[in-house]
Amino acid sequence: MNSGFNLRNDVPVGNTMRVNACADQFLQIDHIERALANPRLREEWLADPQTLVVGGGSNILFVTDRIDKAVAIKAADHGFVDEGETVLVFAEAGLGLDDWVRLTAEQGLYGLERLAEIPGTVGAAPIQNVGAYGMQLSDVLDSVELWDRQKQAPLRWSAEQCQLSYRNSRFKSEPNRWLVLRVWVRLHKRPPADWPNFAYPGLVDEAEAYSKSEKKPISSLVASDMAEIVTRVRRKKLPDWRQWLPGSLGSFFHNPIVSKQHANKLKANWPDVPLYALDDPDSVKLSAGWLIEQAGWRGRLFGAAGVYDRHALVLINRGGADGKQLLQLAEAIEADVWKHFAVRLKTEPMIV
Incomplete structure:
Protein backbone atom coordinates (compact mmCIF):
# COMPACT_ATOMS: atom_id res chain seq x y z
CA MET A 1 0.00 0.00 0.00
CA ASN A 2 1.24 3.48 -0.83
CA SER A 3 2.59 5.28 2.26
CA GLY A 4 0.98 8.55 1.24
CA PHE A 5 4.24 10.51 1.36
CA ASN A 6 7.59 10.86 -0.36
CA LEU A 7 10.86 11.76 1.38
CA ARG A 8 13.80 13.21 -0.57
CA ASN A 9 17.15 14.85 0.19
CA ASP A 10 18.69 18.08 -1.15
CA VAL A 11 15.53 19.44 -2.75
CA PRO A 12 15.34 23.06 -4.00
CA VAL A 13 12.30 24.73 -2.43
CA GLY A 14 11.11 27.13 -5.07
CA ASN A 15 8.88 30.18 -4.85
CA THR A 16 7.36 32.75 -7.13
CA MET A 17 10.09 35.29 -6.25
CA ARG A 18 12.53 32.86 -7.90
CA VAL A 19 14.83 32.91 -4.89
CA ASN A 20 15.24 29.31 -3.80
CA ALA A 21 16.61 27.58 -0.73
CA CYS A 22 17.74 23.98 -0.65
CA ALA A 23 16.08 21.70 1.90
CA ASP A 24 18.40 19.06 3.35
CA GLN A 25 15.31 16.88 3.74
CA PHE A 26 11.98 17.41 1.99
CA LEU A 27 8.75 15.59 2.80
CA GLN A 28 5.88 15.61 0.30
CA ILE A 29 2.45 14.50 1.55
CA ASP A 30 0.39 12.98 -1.27
CA HIS A 31 -2.38 11.39 0.80
CA ILE A 32 -3.27 13.06 4.08
CA GLU A 33 -4.75 10.20 6.12
CA ARG A 34 -2.21 7.57 5.06
CA ALA A 35 0.70 9.93 5.71
CA LEU A 36 -0.55 10.99 9.15
CA ALA A 37 -0.94 7.35 10.14
CA ASN A 38 2.86 7.02 10.06
CA PRO A 39 4.41 7.55 13.53
CA ARG A 40 7.77 8.61 12.12
CA LEU A 41 6.19 11.34 10.03
CA ARG A 42 4.23 12.64 13.00
CA GLU A 43 7.03 12.49 15.56
CA GLU A 44 10.19 13.26 13.57
CA TRP A 45 8.71 15.74 11.14
CA LEU A 46 5.48 17.42 12.15
CA ALA A 47 6.27 17.56 15.88
CA ASP A 48 9.58 19.29 15.12
CA PRO A 49 8.97 23.07 15.26
CA GLN A 50 11.97 23.59 12.96
CA THR A 51 10.23 21.80 10.10
CA LEU A 52 9.14 24.49 7.66
CA VAL A 53 5.71 24.08 6.08
CA VAL A 54 5.70 25.33 2.49
CA GLY A 55 2.84 25.58 0.04
CA GLY A 56 2.99 27.15 -3.39
CA GLY A 57 5.89 29.41 -2.42
CA SER A 58 4.01 32.61 -3.17
CA ASN A 59 4.44 34.12 0.28
CA ILE A 60 7.97 33.18 1.38
CA LEU A 61 11.16 35.17 0.93
CA PHE A 62 14.27 33.08 1.55
CA VAL A 63 17.27 35.02 2.86
CA THR A 64 19.14 31.79 3.54
CA ASP A 65 20.53 29.29 1.06
CA ARG A 66 19.67 26.16 3.04
CA ILE A 67 17.00 24.93 5.40
CA ASP A 68 17.02 21.74 7.43
CA LYS A 69 13.60 20.20 6.87
CA ALA A 70 10.58 21.25 4.82
CA VAL A 71 7.18 19.66 4.32
CA ALA A 72 4.53 20.33 1.68
CA ILE A 73 1.06 18.89 1.20
CA LYS A 74 0.44 18.04 -2.45
CA ALA A 75 -2.87 16.22 -1.84
CA LEU A 238 0.86 42.38 -11.48
CA PRO A 239 3.58 40.07 -12.83
CA ASP A 240 2.30 36.73 -14.08
CA TRP A 241 3.29 34.30 -11.32
CA ARG A 242 3.22 31.43 -13.83
CA GLN A 243 6.12 32.96 -15.77
CA TRP A 244 9.68 32.52 -14.53
CA LEU A 245 10.62 36.23 -14.57
CA PRO A 246 10.10 38.73 -13.19
CA GLY A 247 9.76 36.89 -9.91
CA SER A 248 7.47 38.39 -7.30
CA LEU A 249 5.45 37.56 -4.22
CA GLY A 250 2.53 39.76 -5.15
CA SER A 251 1.78 42.47 -2.61
CA PHE A 252 4.90 42.75 -0.47
CA PHE A 253 3.40 45.00 2.21
CA HIS A 254 0.16 45.07 4.16
CA ASN A 255 -2.10 48.05 3.70
CA PRO A 256 -1.43 49.88 6.98
CA ILE A 257 -4.14 50.70 9.50
CA VAL A 258 -3.77 54.02 11.31
CA SER A 259 -5.82 56.11 13.70
CA LYS A 260 -8.49 58.32 12.22
CA GLN A 261 -6.64 61.31 13.68
CA HIS A 262 -3.47 60.43 11.79
CA ALA A 263 -5.47 59.78 8.62
CA ASN A 264 -6.97 63.27 8.88
CA LYS A 265 -3.48 64.76 9.14
CA LEU A 266 -2.43 62.90 6.01
CA LYS A 267 -5.55 64.09 4.21
CA ALA A 268 -4.74 67.68 5.08
CA ASN A 269 -1.28 67.41 3.51
CA TRP A 270 -2.16 65.01 0.67
CA PRO A 271 -5.83 65.57 -0.29
CA ASP A 272 -5.86 62.64 -2.72
CA VAL A 273 -4.65 60.03 -0.22
CA PRO A 274 -7.01 57.01 -0.43
CA LEU A 275 -8.73 56.23 2.87
CA TYR A 276 -10.77 53.09 3.49
CA ALA A 277 -13.29 52.90 6.31
CA LEU A 278 -13.18 49.99 8.76
CA ASP A 279 -15.65 48.54 11.22
CA ASP A 280 -13.66 50.31 13.92
CA PRO A 281 -14.69 53.99 13.58
CA ASP A 282 -11.42 55.14 15.16
CA SER A 283 -9.22 53.43 12.56
CA VAL A 284 -8.66 53.88 8.82
CA LYS A 285 -6.93 51.66 6.28
CA LEU A 286 -4.44 53.27 3.89
CA SER A 287 -3.10 52.11 0.54
CA ALA A 288 0.49 50.94 0.96
CA GLY A 289 0.94 51.12 -2.81
CA TRP A 290 -0.10 54.78 -2.86
CA LEU A 291 2.31 55.65 -0.04
CA ILE A 292 5.21 53.86 -1.73
CA GLU A 293 4.48 55.48 -5.09
CA GLN A 294 4.22 58.97 -3.56
CA ALA A 295 7.60 58.39 -1.92
CA GLY A 296 9.04 57.86 -5.39
CA TRP A 297 9.74 54.13 -5.43
CA ARG A 298 7.55 52.86 -8.25
CA GLY A 299 9.65 51.48 -11.08
CA ARG A 300 13.00 51.99 -9.34
CA LEU A 301 15.62 49.31 -9.99
CA PHE A 302 18.53 48.26 -7.83
CA GLY A 303 20.46 45.79 -9.93
CA ALA A 304 18.38 42.65 -10.34
CA ALA A 305 15.95 43.75 -7.61
CA GLY A 306 13.37 46.47 -8.02
CA VAL A 307 9.87 47.84 -7.58
CA TYR A 308 7.44 46.89 -10.32
CA ASP A 309 6.69 49.73 -12.69
CA ARG A 310 2.97 48.89 -12.86
CA HIS A 311 2.34 48.55 -9.12
CA ALA A 312 4.44 50.05 -6.33
CA LEU A 313 3.32 47.38 -3.86
CA VAL A 314 5.20 44.68 -5.76
CA LEU A 315 8.90 43.93 -5.42
CA ILE A 316 10.46 42.02 -8.30
CA ASN A 317 13.44 39.84 -9.06
CA ARG A 318 14.53 40.47 -12.64
CA GLY A 319 16.86 37.48 -12.45
CA GLY A 320 19.77 36.97 -10.08
CA ALA A 321 18.61 38.93 -7.04
CA ASP A 322 18.96 37.12 -3.73
CA GLY A 323 16.79 37.30 -0.65
CA LYS A 324 19.12 39.65 1.20
CA GLN A 325 19.00 42.21 -1.62
CA LEU A 326 15.22 42.10 -1.75
CA LEU A 327 14.91 42.37 2.03
CA GLN A 328 17.26 45.38 2.05
CA LEU A 329 15.13 47.01 -0.64
CA ALA A 330 11.98 46.37 1.42
CA GLU A 331 13.60 47.85 4.52
CA ALA A 332 14.68 50.96 2.60
CA ILE A 333 11.11 51.45 1.36
CA GLU A 334 9.74 51.03 4.89
CA ALA A 335 12.17 53.64 6.24
CA ASP A 336 11.34 56.13 3.48
CA VAL A 337 7.57 55.77 3.91
CA TRP A 338 8.02 56.36 7.63
CA LYS A 339 10.11 59.45 6.89
CA HIS A 340 7.47 60.90 4.54
CA PHE A 341 4.21 59.88 6.21
CA ALA A 342 5.02 58.60 9.73
CA VAL A 343 3.34 55.34 8.73
CA ARG A 344 4.97 51.99 9.41
CA LEU A 345 4.70 49.36 6.70
CA LYS A 346 4.66 45.69 7.54
CA THR A 347 5.92 43.03 5.16
CA GLU A 348 3.35 40.48 4.06
CA PRO A 349 5.57 37.48 3.12
CA MET A 350 7.21 35.18 5.65
CA ILE A 351 10.93 35.93 5.87
CA VAL A 352 12.97 32.75 6.27
Whole structure:
Protein backbone atom coordinates (compact mmCIF):
# COMPACT_ATOMS: atom_id res chain seq x y z
CA MET A 1 0.00 0.00 0.00
CA ASN A 2 1.24 3.48 -0.83
CA SER A 3 2.59 5.28 2.26
CA GLY A 4 0.98 8.55 1.24
CA PHE A 5 4.24 10.51 1.36
CA ASN A 6 7.59 10.86 -0.36
CA LEU A 7 10.86 11.76 1.38
CA ARG A 8 13.80 13.21 -0.57
CA ASN A 9 17.15 14.85 0.19
CA ASP A 10 18.69 18.08 -1.15
CA VAL A 11 15.53 19.44 -2.75
CA PRO A 12 15.34 23.06 -4.00
CA VAL A 13 12.30 24.73 -2.43
CA GLY A 14 11.11 27.13 -5.07
CA ASN A 15 8.88 30.18 -4.85
CA THR A 16 7.36 32.75 -7.13
CA MET A 17 10.09 35.29 -6.25
CA ARG A 18 12.53 32.86 -7.90
CA VAL A 19 14.83 32.91 -4.89
CA ASN A 20 15.24 29.31 -3.80
CA ALA A 21 16.61 27.58 -0.73
CA CYS A 22 17.74 23.98 -0.65
CA ALA A 23 16.08 21.70 1.90
CA ASP A 24 18.40 19.06 3.35
CA GLN A 25 15.31 16.88 3.74
CA PHE A 26 11.98 17.41 1.99
CA LEU A 27 8.75 15.59 2.80
CA GLN A 28 5.88 15.61 0.30
CA ILE A 29 2.45 14.50 1.55
CA ASP A 30 0.39 12.98 -1.27
CA HIS A 31 -2.38 11.39 0.80
CA ILE A 32 -3.27 13.06 4.08
CA GLU A 33 -4.75 10.20 6.12
CA ARG A 34 -2.21 7.57 5.06
CA ALA A 35 0.70 9.93 5.71
CA LEU A 36 -0.55 10.99 9.15
CA ALA A 37 -0.94 7.35 10.14
CA ASN A 38 2.86 7.02 10.06
CA PRO A 39 4.41 7.55 13.53
CA ARG A 40 7.77 8.61 12.12
CA LEU A 41 6.19 11.34 10.03
CA ARG A 42 4.23 12.64 13.00
CA GLU A 43 7.03 12.49 15.56
CA GLU A 44 10.19 13.26 13.57
CA TRP A 45 8.71 15.74 11.14
CA LEU A 46 5.48 17.42 12.15
CA ALA A 47 6.27 17.56 15.88
CA ASP A 48 9.58 19.29 15.12
CA PRO A 49 8.97 23.07 15.26
CA GLN A 50 11.97 23.59 12.96
CA THR A 51 10.23 21.80 10.10
CA LEU A 52 9.14 24.49 7.66
CA VAL A 53 5.71 24.08 6.08
CA VAL A 54 5.70 25.33 2.49
CA GLY A 55 2.84 25.58 0.04
CA GLY A 56 2.99 27.15 -3.39
CA GLY A 57 5.89 29.41 -2.42
CA SER A 58 4.01 32.61 -3.17
CA ASN A 59 4.44 34.12 0.28
CA ILE A 60 7.97 33.18 1.38
CA LEU A 61 11.16 35.17 0.93
CA PHE A 62 14.27 33.08 1.55
CA VAL A 63 17.27 35.02 2.86
CA THR A 64 19.14 31.79 3.54
CA ASP A 65 20.53 29.29 1.06
CA ARG A 66 19.67 26.16 3.04
CA ILE A 67 17.00 24.93 5.40
CA ASP A 68 17.02 21.74 7.43
CA LYS A 69 13.60 20.20 6.87
CA ALA A 70 10.58 21.25 4.82
CA VAL A 71 7.18 19.66 4.32
CA ALA A 72 4.53 20.33 1.68
CA ILE A 73 1.06 18.89 1.20
CA LYS A 74 0.44 18.04 -2.45
CA ALA A 75 -2.87 16.22 -1.84
CA ALA A 76 -5.42 18.15 -3.87
CA ASP A 77 -8.77 16.39 -3.65
CA HIS A 78 -11.95 18.51 -3.56
CA GLY A 79 -15.68 18.06 -3.29
CA PHE A 80 -18.94 19.47 -1.93
CA VAL A 81 -22.06 18.89 0.13
CA ASP A 82 -25.26 20.34 -1.32
CA GLU A 83 -27.39 21.99 1.36
CA GLY A 84 -30.12 23.57 -0.74
CA GLU A 85 -29.53 27.27 -1.28
CA THR A 86 -25.91 26.93 -0.21
CA VAL A 87 -23.16 24.41 -0.88
CA LEU A 88 -20.39 23.38 1.52
CA VAL A 89 -17.27 23.01 -0.60
CA PHE A 90 -13.95 21.57 0.54
CA ALA A 91 -10.47 21.35 -0.91
CA GLU A 92 -7.32 19.71 0.36
CA ALA A 93 -4.40 21.94 1.20
CA GLY A 94 -2.33 21.10 -1.88
CA LEU A 95 -4.86 22.30 -4.44
CA GLY A 96 -3.97 25.61 -6.07
CA LEU A 97 -6.17 28.41 -4.78
CA ASP A 98 -6.73 29.80 -8.27
CA ASP A 99 -7.71 26.34 -9.52
CA TRP A 100 -10.26 26.04 -6.70
CA VAL A 101 -11.69 29.48 -7.42
CA ARG A 102 -12.22 28.64 -11.08
CA LEU A 103 -13.65 25.20 -10.37
CA THR A 104 -16.31 26.63 -8.06
CA ALA A 105 -17.10 29.56 -10.36
CA GLU A 106 -17.51 27.26 -13.36
CA GLN A 107 -19.95 25.18 -11.28
CA GLY A 108 -22.08 28.31 -10.89
CA LEU A 109 -21.25 28.86 -7.22
CA TYR A 110 -20.78 32.37 -5.83
CA GLY A 111 -18.34 33.44 -3.16
CA LEU A 112 -14.74 32.79 -4.23
CA GLU A 113 -14.71 34.42 -7.67
CA ARG A 114 -12.95 37.63 -6.58
CA LEU A 115 -9.95 35.58 -5.43
CA ALA A 116 -9.15 34.53 -9.00
CA GLU A 117 -5.51 34.74 -10.11
CA ILE A 118 -4.11 34.75 -6.57
CA PRO A 119 -1.14 32.35 -6.46
CA GLY A 120 -0.49 29.82 -3.71
CA THR A 121 -2.36 26.87 -2.30
CA VAL A 122 -5.66 26.36 -0.53
CA GLY A 123 -3.76 25.46 2.64
CA ALA A 124 -2.13 28.88 2.81
CA ALA A 125 -5.35 30.81 2.21
CA PRO A 126 -6.73 30.83 5.79
CA ILE A 127 -3.30 31.55 7.28
CA GLN A 128 -3.17 34.85 5.40
CA ASN A 129 -6.93 35.30 5.20
CA VAL A 130 -6.36 36.07 1.54
CA GLY A 131 -8.52 38.74 0.01
CA ALA A 132 -8.99 40.91 -3.05
CA TYR A 133 -11.49 43.32 -4.58
CA GLY A 134 -13.69 43.77 -1.57
CA MET A 135 -13.80 40.24 -0.14
CA GLN A 136 -11.71 38.02 2.12
CA LEU A 137 -11.71 34.29 2.67
CA SER A 138 -13.28 34.93 6.07
CA ASP A 139 -16.44 36.09 4.28
CA VAL A 140 -17.17 32.53 3.12
CA LEU A 141 -15.08 30.33 5.42
CA ASP A 142 -16.98 27.57 7.23
CA SER A 143 -14.20 25.56 8.89
CA VAL A 144 -10.62 24.33 8.62
CA GLU A 145 -9.33 20.80 9.23
CA LEU A 146 -5.95 20.87 10.98
CA TRP A 147 -3.16 18.80 12.42
CA ASP A 148 -1.96 20.00 15.82
CA ARG A 149 1.80 19.53 15.56
CA GLN A 150 2.31 19.82 19.31
CA LYS A 151 -0.39 17.44 20.50
CA GLN A 152 -0.16 15.26 17.37
CA ALA A 153 -3.89 15.17 16.83
CA PRO A 154 -6.39 16.18 14.15
CA LEU A 155 -9.07 18.77 14.81
CA ARG A 156 -11.52 20.95 12.96
CA TRP A 157 -11.95 24.62 13.75
CA SER A 158 -14.95 26.76 12.93
CA ALA A 159 -14.33 30.02 11.11
CA GLU A 160 -14.66 31.87 14.43
CA GLN A 161 -11.98 29.73 16.06
CA CYS A 162 -9.55 30.63 13.28
CA GLN A 163 -9.72 34.28 14.42
CA LEU A 164 -9.35 35.69 10.93
CA SER A 165 -8.81 39.42 10.45
CA TYR A 166 -7.18 41.56 7.78
CA ARG A 167 -4.30 39.39 6.44
CA ASN A 168 -4.06 37.72 9.81
CA SER A 169 -5.24 34.65 11.71
CA ARG A 170 -4.71 32.53 14.77
CA PHE A 171 -2.36 30.41 12.66
CA LYS A 172 0.05 33.32 12.30
CA SER A 173 -0.06 34.15 16.01
CA GLU A 174 0.80 30.53 16.87
CA PRO A 175 3.46 29.72 14.25
CA ASN A 176 4.87 26.22 13.70
CA ARG A 177 1.97 24.58 15.47
CA TRP A 178 -0.79 24.10 12.91
CA LEU A 179 -0.77 22.23 9.62
CA VAL A 180 -3.81 23.02 7.46
CA LEU A 181 -5.21 19.84 5.89
CA ARG A 182 -8.51 20.92 4.31
CA VAL A 183 -10.51 24.10 3.98
CA TRP A 184 -14.32 24.25 3.89
CA VAL A 185 -16.26 27.24 2.54
CA ARG A 186 -19.97 27.94 2.19
CA LEU A 187 -20.87 29.16 -1.28
CA HIS A 188 -24.18 30.22 -2.80
CA LYS A 189 -26.11 29.06 -5.83
CA ARG A 190 -27.57 32.53 -6.35
CA PRO A 191 -25.64 35.80 -6.66
CA PRO A 192 -25.59 38.13 -3.64
CA ALA A 193 -28.05 41.01 -3.39
CA ASP A 194 -25.52 43.62 -4.59
CA TRP A 195 -24.41 41.54 -7.59
CA PRO A 196 -22.46 42.48 -9.60
CA ASN A 197 -20.52 44.86 -7.34
CA PHE A 198 -17.77 46.69 -9.23
CA ALA A 199 -17.13 49.35 -6.60
CA TYR A 200 -13.49 48.41 -6.26
CA PRO A 201 -11.12 50.53 -8.43
CA GLY A 202 -10.31 48.97 -11.78
CA LEU A 203 -13.18 46.52 -11.92
CA VAL A 204 -15.84 48.72 -13.48
CA ASP A 205 -13.83 49.64 -16.59
CA GLU A 206 -12.74 46.06 -17.15
CA ALA A 207 -16.31 44.82 -16.61
CA GLU A 208 -17.62 47.21 -19.25
CA ALA A 209 -14.93 46.12 -21.72
CA TYR A 210 -15.62 42.45 -20.96
CA SER A 211 -19.37 42.93 -21.34
CA LYS A 212 -18.85 44.54 -24.73
CA SER A 213 -16.36 41.97 -26.04
CA GLU A 214 -18.45 39.02 -24.86
CA LYS A 215 -21.73 40.65 -25.95
CA LYS A 216 -23.12 39.95 -22.52
CA PRO A 217 -25.05 42.55 -20.48
CA ILE A 218 -23.46 43.34 -17.13
CA SER A 219 -26.70 42.37 -15.42
CA SER A 220 -26.35 38.81 -16.77
CA LEU A 221 -22.76 38.20 -15.66
CA VAL A 222 -22.18 35.11 -13.52
CA ALA A 223 -19.44 33.97 -11.13
CA SER A 224 -17.13 32.69 -13.88
CA ASP A 225 -17.43 36.06 -15.65
CA MET A 226 -16.39 37.88 -12.49
CA ALA A 227 -13.40 35.55 -12.11
CA GLU A 228 -12.32 36.40 -15.65
CA ILE A 229 -12.76 40.14 -15.10
CA VAL A 230 -10.67 39.99 -11.93
CA THR A 231 -8.05 37.95 -13.78
CA ARG A 232 -7.74 40.58 -16.51
CA VAL A 233 -7.38 43.40 -13.97
CA ARG A 234 -4.70 41.55 -12.00
CA ARG A 235 -2.69 40.61 -15.08
CA LYS A 236 -2.55 44.23 -16.17
CA LYS A 237 -0.94 45.42 -12.94
CA LEU A 238 0.86 42.38 -11.48
CA PRO A 239 3.58 40.07 -12.83
CA ASP A 240 2.30 36.73 -14.08
CA TRP A 241 3.29 34.30 -11.32
CA ARG A 242 3.22 31.43 -13.83
CA GLN A 243 6.12 32.96 -15.77
CA TRP A 244 9.68 32.52 -14.53
CA LEU A 245 10.62 36.23 -14.57
CA PRO A 246 10.10 38.73 -13.19
CA GLY A 247 9.76 36.89 -9.91
CA SER A 248 7.47 38.39 -7.30
CA LEU A 249 5.45 37.56 -4.22
CA GLY A 250 2.53 39.76 -5.15
CA SER A 251 1.78 42.47 -2.61
CA PHE A 252 4.90 42.75 -0.47
CA PHE A 253 3.40 45.00 2.21
CA HIS A 254 0.16 45.07 4.16
CA ASN A 255 -2.10 48.05 3.70
CA PRO A 256 -1.43 49.88 6.98
CA ILE A 257 -4.14 50.70 9.50
CA VAL A 258 -3.77 54.02 11.31
CA SER A 259 -5.82 56.11 13.70
CA LYS A 260 -8.49 58.32 12.22
CA GLN A 261 -6.64 61.31 13.68
CA HIS A 262 -3.47 60.43 11.79
CA ALA A 263 -5.47 59.78 8.62
CA ASN A 264 -6.97 63.27 8.88
CA LYS A 265 -3.48 64.76 9.14
CA LEU A 266 -2.43 62.90 6.01
CA LYS A 267 -5.55 64.09 4.21
CA ALA A 268 -4.74 67.68 5.08
CA ASN A 269 -1.28 67.41 3.51
CA TRP A 270 -2.16 65.01 0.67
CA PRO A 271 -5.83 65.57 -0.29
CA ASP A 272 -5.86 62.64 -2.72
CA VAL A 273 -4.65 60.03 -0.22
CA PRO A 274 -7.01 57.01 -0.43
CA LEU A 275 -8.73 56.23 2.87
CA TYR A 276 -10.77 53.09 3.49
CA ALA A 277 -13.29 52.90 6.31
CA LEU A 278 -13.18 49.99 8.76
CA ASP A 279 -15.65 48.54 11.22
CA ASP A 280 -13.66 50.31 13.92
CA PRO A 281 -14.69 53.99 13.58
CA ASP A 282 -11.42 55.14 15.16
CA SER A 283 -9.22 53.43 12.56
CA VAL A 284 -8.66 53.88 8.82
CA LYS A 285 -6.93 51.66 6.28
CA LEU A 286 -4.44 53.27 3.89
CA SER A 287 -3.10 52.11 0.54
CA ALA A 288 0.49 50.94 0.96
CA GLY A 289 0.94 51.12 -2.81
CA TRP A 290 -0.10 54.78 -2.86
CA LEU A 291 2.31 55.65 -0.04
CA ILE A 292 5.21 53.86 -1.73
CA GLU A 293 4.48 55.48 -5.09
CA GLN A 294 4.22 58.97 -3.56
CA ALA A 295 7.60 58.39 -1.92
CA GLY A 296 9.04 57.86 -5.39
CA TRP A 297 9.74 54.13 -5.43
CA ARG A 298 7.55 52.86 -8.25
CA GLY A 299 9.65 51.48 -11.08
CA ARG A 300 13.00 51.99 -9.34
CA LEU A 301 15.62 49.31 -9.99
CA PHE A 302 18.53 48.26 -7.83
CA GLY A 303 20.46 45.79 -9.93
CA ALA A 304 18.38 42.65 -10.34
CA ALA A 305 15.95 43.75 -7.61
CA GLY A 306 13.37 46.47 -8.02
CA VAL A 307 9.87 47.84 -7.58
CA TYR A 308 7.44 46.89 -10.32
CA ASP A 309 6.69 49.73 -12.69
CA ARG A 310 2.97 48.89 -12.86
CA HIS A 311 2.34 48.55 -9.12
CA ALA A 312 4.44 50.05 -6.33
CA LEU A 313 3.32 47.38 -3.86
CA VAL A 314 5.20 44.68 -5.76
CA LEU A 315 8.90 43.93 -5.42
CA ILE A 316 10.46 42.02 -8.30
CA ASN A 317 13.44 39.84 -9.06
CA ARG A 318 14.53 40.47 -12.64
CA GLY A 319 16.86 37.48 -12.45
CA GLY A 320 19.77 36.97 -10.08
CA ALA A 321 18.61 38.93 -7.04
CA ASP A 322 18.96 37.12 -3.73
CA GLY A 323 16.79 37.30 -0.65
CA LYS A 324 19.12 39.65 1.20
CA GLN A 325 19.00 42.21 -1.62
CA LEU A 326 15.22 42.10 -1.75
CA LEU A 327 14.91 42.37 2.03
CA GLN A 328 17.26 45.38 2.05
CA LEU A 329 15.13 47.01 -0.64
CA ALA A 330 11.98 46.37 1.42
CA GLU A 331 13.60 47.85 4.52
CA ALA A 332 14.68 50.96 2.60
CA ILE A 333 11.11 51.45 1.36
CA GLU A 334 9.74 51.03 4.89
CA ALA A 335 12.17 53.64 6.24
CA ASP A 336 11.34 56.13 3.48
CA VAL A 337 7.57 55.77 3.91
CA TRP A 338 8.02 56.36 7.63
CA LYS A 339 10.11 59.45 6.89
CA HIS A 340 7.47 60.90 4.54
CA PHE A 341 4.21 59.88 6.21
CA ALA A 342 5.02 58.60 9.73
CA VAL A 343 3.34 55.34 8.73
CA ARG A 344 4.97 51.99 9.41
CA LEU A 345 4.70 49.36 6.70
CA LYS A 346 4.66 45.69 7.54
CA THR A 347 5.92 43.03 5.16
CA GLU A 348 3.35 40.48 4.06
CA PRO A 349 5.57 37.48 3.12
CA MET A 350 7.21 35.18 5.65
CA ILE A 351 10.93 35.93 5.87
CA VAL A 352 12.97 32.75 6.27
